[in-house]
Amino acid sequence: MADIRISKLVKLYDNGYTAVKGIDLHIRDHEFMVLVGPSGCGKTTTLRMIAGLEDISGGEIAIGDRVVNSVEPKDRDIAMVFQNYALYPHMTVYENMAYGLKLRKMPKPEIDAKVAEAARMLSLESQLAKLPKALSGGQRQRVALGRAVVRQPKAFLFDEPLSNLDAKLRGEMRFELKTLQNRLKTTMVYVTHDQIEAMTLGDRITVMSVGEIQQVASPTVVYDHPFNRFVASFIGTPVMNFITGALSRDEDLFRFAIDGGATIGLHMHHRQRLAATLGEGRVLGIRPENLSHAGHVATAASATRVDAKVDVIENMGDHQYVYLRIGGHPDPVVMKCSSHHRREPGETIPVNLDTSFAHVFADGGEYAPTLTDPAGRIPASAVGALTAPCRSPEPWSTSVNTGR
Amino acid sequence: MFSFDMPEGLTFDDVLLLPAEADFLPHEADVSAALTRQIRLMWSNYETVLTDPNVKMTLFAWNSLFIAVCVVALQVLTCSLAAFAFSRIEWPGRDTIFLLYLGTLMVPGAVTMIPNYLLLQQFGWLNSFFGLIIPAAASAYGTFMLRQYMLTLPKGLEEAARIDGAGLLRVWWDIVLPLCKPAIITLAIFTFSSAWGAFTWPLIIAPDESVRVLPVALKNFSGSQSTAYTLLMAASLIMMLPMLILFIFGQKYFVKGIQLGGVKG
Numbered sequence: 001m002a003d004i005r006i007s008k009l010v011k012l013y014d015n016g017y018t019a020v021k022g023i024d025l026h027i028r029d030h031e032f033m034v035l036v037g038p039s040g041c042g043k044t045t046t047l048r049m050i051a052g053l054e055d056i057s058g059g060e061i062a063i064g065d066r067v068v069n070s071v072e073p074k075d076r077d078i079a080m081v082f083q084n085y086a087l088y089p090h091m092t093v094y095e096n097m098a099y100g101l102k103l104r105k106m107p108k109p110e111i112d113a114k115v116a117e118a119a120r121m122l123s124l125e126s127q128l129a130k131l132p133k134a135l136s137g138g139q140r141q142r143v144a145l146g147r148a149v150v151r152q153p154k155a156f157l158f159d160e161p162l163s164n165l166d167a168k169l170r171g172e173m174r175f176e177l178k179t180l181q182n183r184l185k186t187t188m189v190y191v192t193h194d195q196i197e198a199m200t201l202g203d204r205i206t207v208m209s210v211g212e213i214q215q216v217a218s219p220t221v222v223y224d225h226p227f228n229r230f231v232a233s234f235i236g237t238p239v240m241n242f243i244t245g246a247l248s249r250d251e252d253l254f255r256f257a258i259d260g261g262a263t264i265g266l267h268m269h270h271r272q273r274l275a276a277t278l279g280e281g282r283v284l285g286i287r288p289e290n291l292s293h294a295g296h297v298a299t300a301a302s303a304t305r306v307d308a309k310v311d312v313i314e315n316m317g318d319h320q321y322v323y324l325r326i327g328g329h330p331d332p333v334v335m336k337c338s339s340h341h342r343r344e345p346g347e348t349i350p351v352n353l354d355t356s357f358a359h360v361f362a363d364g365g366e367y368a369p370t371l372t373d374p375a376g377r378i379p380a381s382a383v384g385a386l387t388a389p390c391r392s393p394e395p396w397s398t399s400v401n402t403g404r
Numbered sequence: 405m406f407s408f409d410m411p412e413g414l415t416f417d418d419v420l421l422l423p424a425e426a427d428f429l430p431h432e433a434d435v436s437a438a439l440t441r442q443i444r445l446m447w448s449n450y451e452t453v454l455t456d457p458n459v460k461m462t463l464f465a466w467n468s469l470f471i472a473v474c475v476v477a478l479q480v481l482t483c484s485l486a487a488f489a490f491s492r493i494e495w496p497g498r499d500t501i502f503l504l505y506l507g508t509l510m511v512p513g514a515v516t517m518i519p520n521y522l523l524l525q526q527f528g529w530l531n532s533f534f535g536l537i538i539p540a541a542a543s544a545y546g547t548f549m550l551r552q553y554m555l556t557l558p559k560g561l562e563e564a565a566r567i568d569g570a571g572l573l574r575v576w577w578d579i580v581l582p583l584c585k586p587a588i589i590t591l592a593i594f595t596f597s598s599a600w601g602a603f604t605w606p607l608i609i610a611p612d613e614s615v616r617v618l619p620v621a622l623k624n625f626s627g628s629q630s631t632a633y634t635l636l637m638a639a640s641l642i643m644m645l646p647m648l649i650l651f652i653f654g655q656k657y658f659v660k661g662i663q664l665g666g667v668k669g
Contacts, residue, residue, distance in 0.1 A: 086560035100568035
């Protein structure tokens with residue numbers, strides 16, 4: 001059991017490409033930390049550097065009290081589960097699970113006991129004599145988990161372990177992983193590009209992009225209080241709607257004039273920073289579930305009604321995504337609502353925008369900071385330079401942690 | 405302008421037959437006897453070849469087998485280690501050195517024969533098994549073939565083993581070698597076939613009877629005055645047998661080997 005401290009970690013490849021740009025991260029003891037981000041964001045490279053499979057170009061990694069920069073993977077006391085399982089194809093399930101213990105010269109009876117226990121935990125008792133090729137994808141991933149579990153390492157590292165499984169198996173394995181973590185109480189670092197896995201598994205989430213950390217926080221905080229527009233767009237399905245327009249103030253009421261559309265009142269819970277950000281070229285971020293068909297659901301006091309034209313409807317069974325056009329706004333907005341009410345493309349419907357959970361971003365591109373952050377965690381420099389892209393590594397990128 | 409005057413008394417047919425007749429002249433008796441005799445299967449020739457104390461086929465067969473087995477074992481060992489270093493370990497100049505090593509395939513054996521002979525003479529390895537085995541203990545072709553195969557193995561397996569606690573040699577022995585079994589069998593078959601049939605090098609380096617190999621021994625059936633064709637044929641067939649058996653059981657690996665690294669040079 002150990003925490004993992006990463007400071008100023010850099011990975012520079014021979015071809016000049018910098019995959020990780022000096023990140024700082026503290027993964028606490030017993031914590032399930034998820035590194036999430038799009039392809040090429042540096043999450044897997046970071047994990048591989050923790051494992052010792054990639055050389056570190058700069059910075060430091062410590063597991064427990066020990067700096068492990070130049071320690072061989074086998075001496076780091078970690079276990080890793082790979083995306084493609086990486087089971088030894090010429091060894092049986094038992095041999096796969098026992099291999100690490102055998103290398104540590106553990107007595108055979110002890111190995112047998114540990115493998116049997118892991119096999120029981122993962123429902124693999126009847127598969128021990130089989131070769132990996134005789135197993136299904138889900139069983140193979142369980143064996144890979146078992147191989148990691150028997151070692152009882154200080155930390156588990158997972159490199160997109162569920163991405164090769166179908167949706168149903170993924171759901172089952174997510175549940176098993178969470179159960180396993182509750183039972184083992186070991187530090188786990190989990191890399192994924194799937195934000196559902198990140199939200200459901202992580203005690204905390206580290207959102208990464210372009211080799212930098214964008215936000216580190218609990219899933220709820222990341223969802224409700226994204227640090228910048230990138231985080232807001234990456235977490236949540238369908239993605240947050242971004243509506244461009246101008247922010248103005250009429251005494252106590254803040255108004256948002258949608259480009260090519262109506263002007264709506266903003267009723268955010270946290271709007272203390274709005275006063276400093278009035279003007280053109282702002283972006284209102286509002287999640288699809290905060291839009292509703294007026295009249296079909298009770299209207300919140302903070303809601304503003306606008307008329308919108310139904311463009312496309314995606315039926316998901318229990319709910320549907322309705323793509324709407326608000327006036328002449330260039331991009332459609334998505335409304336997540338019950339599929340029990342019938343709507344037709346081309347129909348104009350009244351829509352309530354509940355702005356109590358909305359965010360206002362500076363119109364500074366993909367990494368524009370959130371201007372309505374409740375804790376006032378945005379540094380003054382970022383607010384001053386509203387159009388400048390805001391990226392970590394800056395001191396606040398990892399100090400905003402509000403994990404459990 | 406080319407002109408040819410036919411000697412008196414010779415026909416055009418005689419001219420065509422002349423080289424053949426000239427060649428056969430010293431062996432006229434043999435040839436005529438062979439052509440006129442009825443051909444029968446004589447099992448006794450096999451018996452003579454195998455048991456006659458003057459022929460010593462068993463000794464030569466054991467020599468050949470011993471050398472071939474040693475060469476196979478050493479080549480599998482050295483080629484797989486070299487291939488592992490060239491495919492799975494990162495080190496400066498790796499690919500350049502591999503290309504240089506591969507380049508040695510283009511040097512004909514005849515060019516290196518005399519320097520190698522002189523070298524072995526200095527080592528005192530003439531007429532010894534060392535001289536027959538050690539120069540064949542490594543091969544650029546074998547290294548190339550195994551390297552190509554190793555490059556196809558998923559890197560994750562090696563990484564998983566390293567995290568499980570394996571060092572480089574452990575990874576090679578426990579993971580890479582077992583997974584390279586098809587390529588190793590192919591290499592073993594090719595190497596065995598080439599070591600078993602080697603003639604020129606053993607003839608030069610080890611003419612002594614104690615270390616003589618089968619292909620060189622077969623030459624003994626052909627003297628300056630006559631050739632014991634019957635015994636030569638029987639001995640040749642006996643020599644072919646191991647290769648035939650090897651081919652029957654390993655033909656799929658022969659095919660795989662050709663696919664893996666091209667035809668052995």
